[in-house]
Amino acid sequence: MLAKRSAVLFLVAAVLVAAQGLPKLKPGFNLYTKAQDVELGRAAAQEIAKEYQTVRDEQLSAYINRIGKKLAAHPLAESESYPYSFTLVYDTSVNAFALPGGPTFVHTGLIQEADNEAQLAGVMAHEIAHVALRHGTHQATKALGLQLIAGFAGASVGGKGLLGQLAQAGIAFGANSVLLKYSRDAEKQADLLGAQIMAGAGYNPIEMARFFEKLEAQGGSRGPQFFSSHPNPGNRTKAIEEIIPYLPRASYTGDSGQFRTMKQRVAALKGYSEPRRGAASQPAADPASARPSGQYRQYQGRGFTLLYPDNWQAMGNQTADSVTLAAPAGVLQSQSGSAIGYGAIAVYVRDNARTALDARTRQLISELQRTNPSMRVVGTSRTARVGGQQALITTLNSESPYPGQTEVDTLVTVQRPDGMFYLILIAPQSETSRANTAFNRMLNSVRFGS
Ligand SMILES: [Zn+2]
Structure with a gap:
């Protein structure tokens, strides 16, 4: 025994x-x-x-x-x-x-x-x-994910340095x-x-x-x-x-x-x-190499879907609330890290806050400006419908990571019963008309599900 x-x-x-x-x-x-x-x-x-x-x-x-x-x-x-x-x-x-x-x-x-x-x-x-x-x-996640999630956990849109964190979502190759x-x-x-x-x-x-x-x-x-x-x-x-x-x-x-x-x-x-x-280790700073292909595939996010150019990469997780969509060449290296020069970011903010869409949009813009002082609003926001929901489209300009270029950012904010969905479409000014074709296609393809 x-x-x-x-x-x-x-x-x-x-x-x-x-x-x-x-x-x-x-x-x-x-x-x-x-x-x-x-x-x-x-x-x-x-x-x-x-x-x-x-x-x-x-x-x-x-x-x-x-x-x-x-x-x-x-x-x-x-x-x-x-x-x-x-x-x-x-x-x-x-x-x-x-x-x-x-x-x-x-x-x-x-x-x-x-x-x-x-x-x-x-x-x-x-x-x-x-x-x-x-x-x-895991490194890439650390560079963006934890901060993003921490930002989302707060009741207000953003958190700290949202755009800086989002920009880091672009993975440098x-x-x-x-x-x-x-x-x-x-x-x-x-x-x-x-x-x-x-x-x-x-x-x-x-x-x-x-x-x-x-x-x-x-x-x-x-x-x-x-x-x-x-x-x-x-x-x-x-x-x-x-x-x-x-x-x-x-x-x-x-x-x-x-x-x-x-x-x-x-x-x-x-x-x-x-x-x-x-x-040579940096992507060539030529927007042409990051242009949307004209062919699209679907991104399935958490509670949303959208189409994106099939030569772009989806950097995010299907169970996460945000995704960065860009061609590898659309992500540029700068001294402050990597930045998306040509691409899009989609974010679903779930916070159940009952804030009106225009107030939320202003809040988000000021957050973006705080992290990117060169960013300014062009004209006034216009209303639209995205995925059957009330939306606001705001055009912003900022300094593009493409040398000597102005960046055109189209910010689309969409009211959701549990928060807000937004899409930032990013392109250098020289690509505006080409980019707009792709962006409209992406915007029209947004669908919300459960
Ligand atoms: Zn090692």
Whole structure:
């Protein structure tokens, strides 16, 4: 009896220890769906392709893909949701990065700097972990979502800096994207999950920690690119060492034995150039590349639907109250962050406040002006019907993120029994007539449901 009980106690204790050893890592709060991670990553990958030269070497890409596939096969990588791909890009800086939904890029500099295949696999596993833990869209959500939601929780329209927050809803694509700027906490999680993933593929997780420490020891020389997007959480080796005993016992037989050969192939690559960083990492500031296509698809929001140009992306969540609709090229980088230069924002404010529509509209405009002092009202608001509801249409002008352009913002506020719906249609003045055609189509398509 006694023996039995202590066996049970022992079991309980073992489970507790195991639970402490292998942390349960869950994706953080996220306004995006998994499918939107994939969509967003695909769009961002197109921008990345403009910045980097893909290494066209069959053996190298087969090598990277073999390692990547082996890692992605780990159940925690959730490859059924994320179609991982692995691309070797020519860049002698030491880095690798993964976009939401799975597109993973390895710099040639990473292969050059790694001491063995396990270190390369370790960095790739770390990137896969960022995808599986959805750190990119979590970052994007943090940049906009929490503030938006906090704003909406208040009884009044807005909250603080509404437009600033809304502008951040536009996700910048490319290598400088917010999607690739992780917190230290996210780094720690990616190390821990990455260690499990690499162990599953037969690589010793300690090699990942060793590699990061090697980069760290180099200080400013070759490591900074990696650390600028993956801030060092500190004590990496200790954290990884602590979980190793809880990983399924592995003999670490994953090494293909090809690392040296591949490293030599990388060293012998000819005719490639380094990515054009800086200016090239920003979308071209040409409104033409963000123009509505003329074809439309439907966005299903929470309690509303509308049509939007099919070459635009919907950045938001179907269960959320706001969505940003824009072509990737319509989201511009400025010193103060990213701003929508060409696109639309739809927001459903549910606050049950019984404020008249014109008062609410004025309140919203003054909120917008507070965050964007260059914004001014043009003429007077006109009444309209949108989705069968009473609406006001107000034209505003402000400084466009397109250099030298005035922005025309069409603000459409719509009375709702439980609050207000509004749409801000944004375009540079040079695009007014083209934009208006699309905007009218969008406006006429707005429907409210339950
Ligand atoms: Zn990282």
